[in-house]
Amino acid sequence: MGKRESVGVALLGAGTVGAGVAQTLADRADALARYGGRPLRLVGVLVRDTAKPRAGLQQDVRLTSDPTALPAADDVDIVIEAMGGEQPALSCIQSALRAGKHVVTANKLVMALHGPELIALAAERGVTLAFEASVGGGIPTIGPLVRDLAGNRITAVNAVINGTTNYMLTRMAREAASYEDALAEAQRNGYAEPDPTDDVDGKDAAYKLAILSTLAFRCTVREPDVYREGIRGLDAADFEYARELGYVIKLLATSRLRDGAVQARVHPAFLPERHPLAKVDGVYNAVELEGDLVGWTMLQGPGAGASPTTSAIVGDVLAIVRASATGSALSGYPDVRERVSILPVTDLETKYYLRLRAYDKPGVMAQITGVLGEMGVSLASIIQKEVPEDAGTPAEVVIITHKARESAVQEAVRKLEALAVVYGAPKLVRIEDGSA
Numbered sequence: 160m161g162k163r164e165s166v167g168v169a170l171l172g173a174g175t176v177g178a179g180v181a182q183t184l185a186d187r188a189d190a191l192a193r194y195g196g197r198p199l200r201l202v203g204v205l206v207r208d209t210a211k212p213r214a215g216l217q218q219d220v221r222l223t224s225d226p227t228a229l230p231a232a233d234d235v236d237i238v239i240e241a242m243g244g245e246q247p248a249l250s251c252i253q254s255a256l257r258a259g260k261h262v263v264t265a266n267k268l269v270m271a272l273h274g275p276e277l278i279a280l281a282a283e284r285g286v287t288l289a290f291e292a293s294v295g296g297g298i299p300t301i302g303p304l305v306r307d308l309a310g311n312r313i314t315a316v317n318a319v320i321n322g323t324t325n326y327m328l329t330r331m332a333r334e335a336a337s338y339e340d341a342l343a344e345a346q347r348n349g350y351a352e353p354d355p356t357d358d359v360d361g362k363d364a365a366y367k368l369a370i371l372s373t374l375a376f377r378c379t380v381r382e383p384d385v386y387r388e389g390i391r392g393l394d395a396a397d398f399e400y401a402r403e404l405g406y407v408i409k410l411l412a413t414s415r416l417r418d419g420a421v422q423a424r425v426h427p428a429f430l431p432e433r434h435p436l437a438k439v440d441g442v443y444n445a446v447e448l449e450g451d452l453v454g455w456t457m458l459q460g461p462g463a464g465a466s467p468t469t470s471a472i473v474g475d476v477l478a479i480v481r482a483s484a485t486g487s488a489l490s491g492y493p494d495v496r497e498r499v500s501i502l503p504v505t506d507l508e509t510k511y512y513l514r515l516r517a518y519d520k521p522g523v524m525a526q527i528t529g530v531l532g533e534m535g536v537s538l539a540s541i542i543q544k545e546v547p548e549d550a551g552t553p554a555e556v557v558i559i560t561h562k563a564r565e566s567a568v569q570e571a572v573r574k575l576e577a578l579a580v581v582y583g584a585p586k587l588v589r590i591e592d593g594s595a
């Protein structure tokens with residue numbers, strides 16, 4: 160970083176997150192200058208639409224829609240990338256690093272697909288690429304993994320790391336809100352991605368789990384390595400059954416390192432009410448880590464929104480400015496380019512919730528339990544709700560299994576769906592009660 164009196168900052172993106180950052184740089188200018196040792200000066204902002212009014216920007220800030228204008232500009236020392244998407248964000252980050260600029264990004268997609276190479280590029284250029292805001296909003300997750308817990312061998316990550324879906328699931332379970340209303344509220348609150356299908360289909364959580372797993376296990380885990388299911392298939396009845404059975408439904412992101420191989424998955428899960436992640440509600444997120452020295456630890460806080468994300472970004476900026484005062488880049492991002500074997504979800508062994516609709520005729524239950532028995536899936540409990548005898552409507556059957564192998568359970572579901580007495584596709588949700 161140059162020896163100018165102030166630190167030149169370029170902000171790529173001035174939406175929910177970028178506007179929060181710009182506002183904080185303006186509102187807290189004196190306090191940030193005192194902490195960093197030099198004032199931070201916002202020199203340029205990249206947006207798509209330069210005609211849109213932008214509150215809080217000084218007159219002399221260059222507003223541009225040209226993605227090449229700011230990353231390598233002479234008066235820029237730190238580039239903050241808060242635009243999202245793969246391109247042009249990736250090219251902007253690469254140009255900035257190649258030009259010797261430090262980069263702070265909130266972009267989990269870019270970090271989940273290109274993180275290891277970008278970390279290596281930053282190291283090669285002697286600059287910092289910091290990305291605390293890419294996972295868990297305001298919760299410090301990256302810093303603890305690469306610094307405070309660096310002496311551990313981390314073997315497991317369990318997390319609720321999407322604020323939008325956690326907010327939606329909480330509203331749907333507690334207040335019987337509809338899926339559509341809950342999503343619209345999350346969007347109004349600034350939690351959702353520009354394309355909210357990334358949230359509800361589990362992609363955002365998969366990006367974040369790839370980043371956490373890469374840093375935790377010190378090897379490359381990319382988003383396509385993460386098995387993924389979203390929350391669209393859940394309905395009011397699933398929340399009622401979960402409650403009746405003593406569970407809470409969460410979009411769980413979980414990864415394990417066993418014998419040099421990683422299994423990583425994101426999907427809805429039934430968690431016992433007493434499970435620490437079951438108590439993480441609304442926009443809150445939490446990350447549980449298991450390390451050989453620390454044992455079990457959990458990091459928790461607001462997982463999305465302008466202010467928490469600004470907190471993470473400004474923290475990264477200040478750490479870079481303070482490190483540069485001693486002439487160094489911020490240390491602590493390990494080389495994580497080594498590849499690792501990825502285990503398929505079919506290797507999983509856990510308990511399952513199966514919900515299906517079957518015509519209420521003699522012998523039906525025997526057929527259902529027969530299929531499960533044939534596949535070696537043993538049953539812990541069955542609930543069948545009574546329907547009027549003459550209604551001709553299918554009865555709802557809910558089955559909780561003992562621990563079983565996912566490959567066998569999936570095959571059983573295919574066979575159940577093929578039975579003439581079963582109506583529609585059975586629904587399957589994994590139960591994670593810590594016994595797997």
Ligand code: NAP
Binds near residue numbers: 171
């Ligand atoms: P957003 O509200 O949609 O803002 C995106 C900003 O980037 C807008 O100012 C947009 O310009 C600009 N932009 C996007 N594509 C551009 C392009 N091709 N050229 C020029 N400008 C472009 O998104 P956001 O919620 O702030 O999220 C930004 C990033 O932060 C994403 O990577 C997201 O995953 C991450 N993040 C978000 C949150 C959160 O709670 N929202 C939390 C953590 C991380 P216009 O204003 O002209 O449209």
Ligand code: HSE
Binds near residue numbers: 294296320323352
């Ligand atoms: N859309 C993301 C979420 C933003 O809801 O968690 C924070 O990364």
